[in-house]
Amino acid sequence: MEKVIANIPVKVNEQGYLLDFSQWNEDIARELAREKGIVLTDEHWRIIRYLQEKHKADEPLSIRGIKKSGIIPIKEFYRLFPGGPLKVASLIAGIPKPKSCL
């Protein structure tokens, strides 16, 4: 389906995740974050860039991977992106929701 975010029509799935990363930009990220009640700081951006790089390298994302990478302590990750940090951060970063089964 299509959704207009920051005045740009983009393709999203039922849960609001962007379907085409090439449509993502920083304004869209700010708007998606705002919908989640988050104002993006430098610290948020650092994590968003990190997740996008991992996604481009085709590396699956997990809380464990984040923990092991040392990019951010998990408690802090929760503080930045409340209510399921990996899911929320992936949504804002314009990358698919981390995979699960059914």
Add this chain to the structure above:
Amino acid sequence: MKNLVILGAGTAGTMMANHLVRVLPPEKWQITIVDQYKTHYYQPGFLFLPFDLYKPKQVKKKGKKFIPKGVRYINEKIERIFPDENRVELESQELSYDILIIATGSKIYPEEVEGMKGPMWHKNIFDFYTYEGALALRNYLREWQGGKLVVHISEMPIKCPVAPLEFAFLADDYFKRKGMRDKVDITFVTPLDGAFTKPRATKALHYLLETKHIKEVPNFDIERVDYEHNKIIDYADREVEYDLLVTVPPNLGDAVIERSGMGDDMNYVPTDKATLQSKAYENVFVIGDASNLPASKAGSVAHFEAEILTENIQRYIKGQPLKKEFDGHANCFIETGGGKALLIDFNYTHEPVEGTFPLPGVGPLTLLKESRTNHLGKLAFRWIYWNLLLPGRHIPLVTATMSEAGKHFETKES
């Protein structure tokens, strides 16, 4: 003489040995398979052990029985792989290879969660992903008087991702049969959005949780187990109390992958998802749970991979381009209790949907819908596993890549 070495004699490794011995000329290729353990476990059976539905002897056999003649079988621990030098170091000897197949699987690592593998491990905190865990849990359940049962997934990915849910369903059934369902409170705790996360499956299956009175605690990323006060705590400081905790600890690839410097964050080997060739070394292939493929970690996936990998090994030897054919096909029975089961069939791009299997429009198995026939299918599968699957015989009507016929597709997932 050239050497092909298979590391791991579980479901995937054993199947590959059986497939390859038929297609590689014995005067040119020596096939060797290595596994430190002499016992082959039927891992899907671990789900039934705690509820006294299977006996221990139904889930274990001598590994040797399934290794074909003409294949060298070594029972030794694998110390390290040296992929730049095409050799593998075992406990007491060294093997050099022309082609290596990694089939070392994945394992539970309860020590990864603080307090999990503490003094209460296998006392009132159990896993059912090991033979020992499932058996200890069976003995505990035989005596248990009831209370709060928490069925818990630590993190994804896990082997057989539906097993914890099946465990909750079978537990409901077990306590009903024992006449003590009213004394047991069942809660399903998951790091995912819910017990079911895909829209179609949620719609078709959520009633199961409601009718069985299983509570759900979603989005729970465990930080630690407080074994002194019987509760699990997540990173957002939420707490869930238990009297009996049945957990699926973090699943990681084998430690030998880490020792060899060949794994990702979870010790899984980065692998091409269509050809099964490792990304770093062209003569190293990966099959089953040991790979980092975005497919389910399940025996059915390994089975479908085996057909394609057998073809690709032959192509690699002949210097032909590899077949980019693997589509992530998985096919799983889900026990729902009371003699019924579901069947799901899916791949990288298609989520599980309703329909019939394996014959379009006929079945006899029904997809994404409870039936008694499906339950019989699951029970029959144990026979199929030992007699058709491990020996690498073709299972009639079931294809390696997913068939779309007879299935009710509306949308393709991106």
